[in-house]
Amino acid sequence: MNSDSHTADWTAQYVLQNYGRFPIAFERGEGGYLYDESGRKYLDFGTGIAVCSLGHCPEVMQKALTEQGGKLIHCSNLYQIREQAELARFVVEEMLQRPGKVFFCNSGAEANDALIKLARKRAFDRLGLASGKNEIITCQRSFHGRTLGGIAATGQEKVKIGFDPLLPGFLHVPLNDIEALEEAVSDKTAGILFEPLQGEGGIHPVAPEYFQKADELRKKHDLLLMFDEVQCGSGRTGDWCGWRTILRDSGVEVEPDAVSWAKGFGGGFPIGSIWISDEHAGALGPGTHGSTFGGTPLASAVALAVLEEVQKVGALENVKRQEARIRETVGTWNSPLISSLRGVGLMLGFVLDSEAFSAIPGFEESGQTPALFIVNRVMEAGMLTVPAGSDVVRWLPRLDVPDAEVDEALSCFATVLKTLENEMEGSE
Numbered sequence: 001m002n003s004d005s006h007t008a009d010w011t012a013q014y015v016l017q018n019y020g021r022f023p024i025a026f027e028r029g030e031g032g033y034l035y036d037e038s039g040r041k042y043l044d045f046g047t048g049i050a051v052c053s054l055g056h057c058p059e060v061m062q063k064a065l066t067e068q069g070g071k072l073i074h075c076s077n078l079y080q081i082r083e084q085a086e087l088a089r090f091v092v093e094e095m096l097q098r099p100g101k102v103f104f105c106n107s108g109a110e111a112n113d114a115l116i117k118l119a120r121k122r123a124f125d126r127l128g129l130a131s132g133k134n135e136i137i138t139c140q141r142s143f144h145g146r147t148l149g150g151i152a153a154t155g156q157e158k159v160k161i162g163f164d165p166l167l168p169g170f171l172h173v174p175l176n177d178i179e180a181l182e183e184a185v186s187d188k189t190a191g192i193l194f195e196p197l198q199g200e201g202g203i204h205p206v207a208p209e210y211f212q213k214a215d216e217l218r219k220k221h222d223l224l225l226m227f228d229e230v231q232c233g234s235g236r237t238g239d240w241c242g243w244r245t246i247l248r249d250s251g252v253e254v255e256p257d258a259v260s261w262a263k264g265f266g267g268g269f270p271i272g273s274i275w276i277s278d279e280h281a282g283a284l285g286p287g288t289h290g291s292t293f294g295g296t297p298l299a300s301a302v303a304l305a306v307l308e309e310v311q312k313v314g315a316l317e318n319v320k321r322q323e324a325r326i327r328e329t330v331g332t333w334n335s336p337l338i339s340s341l342r343g344v345g346l347m348l349g350f351v352l353d354s355e356a357f358s359a360i361p362g363f364e365e366s367g368q369t370p371a372l373f374i375v376n377r378v379m380e381a382g383m384l385t386v387p388a389g390s391d392v393v394r395w396l397p398r399l400d401v402p403d404a405e406v407d408e409a410l411s412c413f414a415t416v417l418k419t420l421e422n423e424m425e426g427s428e
């Protein structure tokens, strides 16, 4: 950090201390790189945790921000909003390619809150309050956001501690355990909500048979099947829809009743959204839900510009191509610190062998998890990655990442691993 900077002091003094932050402040970003206050350059393979789909400050976003910013920034949802309608059309016609309706909000947690409300309201409309059909089933290790709805839905204890009483009506089942899912679902279930590819929980893809069982249970128990694509959606897997990438070539075809997005959907501009199939969209009629800032002209114009650019530059194909390149090289590494590479598209998780870390001098003393330890060492080498839980390091580069940046990342990461291996006790 630049010694002239007041960022660290003022952050400590004035900003709520609810985040564990790295001691770096970035001043500017360009494409795949960030520059800190001392001018040091970092290759960004974290993209703000899967947010900056087209990297930093892409021209297309700058243009949409200035053009729309000079025309109309905010307009209430009391009125029709052309840019919002155009973005909704894109979601339905290009991303989903299934008839439905889109609601806009400002974050992933809000989008998931909307899904929870949708499932409950739809059950209420059909069967009334007395039916008690209001339960939502989610998966263990899931992450659905920090609102009260989000933490109740999230399948991790750590986000809930101290916030009781929690919103009732949530059941968490082990991911990919078909019997547990079948056992948990009843006529009280209003919806099943899961991330097709768990992000914060450690990059765990849902198995095709699990999708199939959820689909079967939806029909049997008249409930909604809802996917949280906040992190794995918007093109990150190499398709607009993460579940379609996962299910491709599996012989299983399952489509949800509703989906949530945020993060990469706006490429760095804050916007969240949900899509609801036409069959169920009526449950959230006039007066049932809303957001002052949901789908403003500015947010909508910027998000549409980002998504159209992803399509125009062939970023979805690039995601698949770069995933293959990464897998090919990583497959040759043979590092004792890495036990596997998990994930889909450019949402990849290096699974660390925690036990091997104890042989690294200084690791135990650092008090860090293996994931944090690697993230720090890689950061010192000039590359940004993101931990997921204690033993997974995520790579989440921009969707249009060029070969040169992928090569640089592979070389930087491999060098850090090699250096650590050489430091390990017992190494030659």
Ligand SMILES: Cc1ncc(COP(=O)(O)O)c(C=O)c1O
Residues within 6 Å of the ligand: 049, 106, 107, 108, 109, 110, 112, 143, 144, 145, 146, 195, 199, 200, 228, 229, 230, 231, 232, 262, 263
């Ligand atoms: C799958 C998933 N859902 C929801 C959220 C919450 O999104 P936000 O932080 O925009 O509220 C996240 C954030 O990491 C996420 O990964």
